[in-house]
Amino acid sequence: TIMGDSSGGGLSAAFAQYLAANDLPQPENLILISPWVDVSMSGKYDDVEKDPMSGVEGLREMGRAWAGDLDLKDYKVSPLFGDVSKFPKTTIFVGTHEQIYHDVTNFYNKLKDNDINVELNIGEEMNHVYPVYPLVPESKEAFNHIVERILDSQ
Template sequence: MSKSNIAKIEEAILKFTKPDYMVMQKKVDEFLEKKSQTTEKPVKSIFKSVDFNGMQVFTFGDKKSKNTILFMHGGAYVNEINYQHFLYCYLLSKKLDAYVLAPVYPLAPLHDVNESIEKITELYKSLIDLNTNLILMGDSAGGGFILSFSQYIKTINLTQPDHIITFSPWVDISMSNSPYNDENDPILGEIGLREIGKSWAGNLDTKDYKVSPLFGNVANQAPTLIFAGDNEIFYRDIKLYVEKLEKNDVNVKFITGKGLFHIYPLFPIPEAKKAFKEIKKEIMT
């Protein structure tokens, strides 16, 4: 099926607004330098948030819901949760009988992955106690984080979630599958991603599983649903990751958006409605 006209319009808008720090070395250096001097403040939103051990967490829906979703937002590990994530979390809570939590986790370059893993581990432990259908979900960098996190919790003997659902996960921040064709990607670029990835990794090697789940141990991972557009920069890496899951007998379903862009299920396009139906099917089975 061909790409919808609405998706074509959305893609054109994204291309027009693609950040220059994604494609120019000088710009990404300036961007990270500016971020490193930023004073952190609570994220403002019309949606409710709570404090969890010093971390702001946005909540949607009722804690007594049948499903609990821990949603890790994307933004290349440097950009905060935004209106797109808020609206999607709200939709999840309303359409899936879900209690959704979206943490404002520590970001690069002021923080690195180890700080975020520590905070999210404590939050995850509190959700296990709810005894509901527990889902780890995330888009882009957030998707990569939960895939790494699912490997990490095995090392500390925590149970796997009931489901893992990701949209265009960043599975290899080392960007080792170069060269990447990022001309077709209206959001991301290899130059910017490579530098940002180093900042997020901190003292870790960029191929450490905590930052690049492609290189970790995926055995006994929870049932996993992955979406990606075949026009996005991450598509080849995601395919490699899916193949690794299959080789390790993980219950995985990979849905490719033909001709579509990065995190397409989060946009107001017809293809996103089809993706949501797949999410509902995954959670309800």
């Protein structure tokens, strides 16, 4: 299992794309928690509730720094724009109050369109990386689901 949250979720997805591009074996599971899949922040963000974790302009600035010399839409930093046709079974978590909500749902739809075994778990009115916050009641259910996914692959 490869798992990551936020930028680590985007990095995990990009790594799966790198493995596929180099004909290397995929993990059995890819678990992405609020993955940052578009560091260019080129999507629509106006209709998302205010995310207390991050703002669009701040994310754009961090995206430019993260990408360095790479194009902001290079799959290595923005997996939304890469080839997902060889992805492993993928489980995604995202909250509806995240700035990146639509980017994540677009990524999910891209996986579905490529016939990938993918599951999208949406936390209604949840903020960025909600599954990792132990005091958020919804995180316990998400955490248990993650454990279940990992154990099912063993």
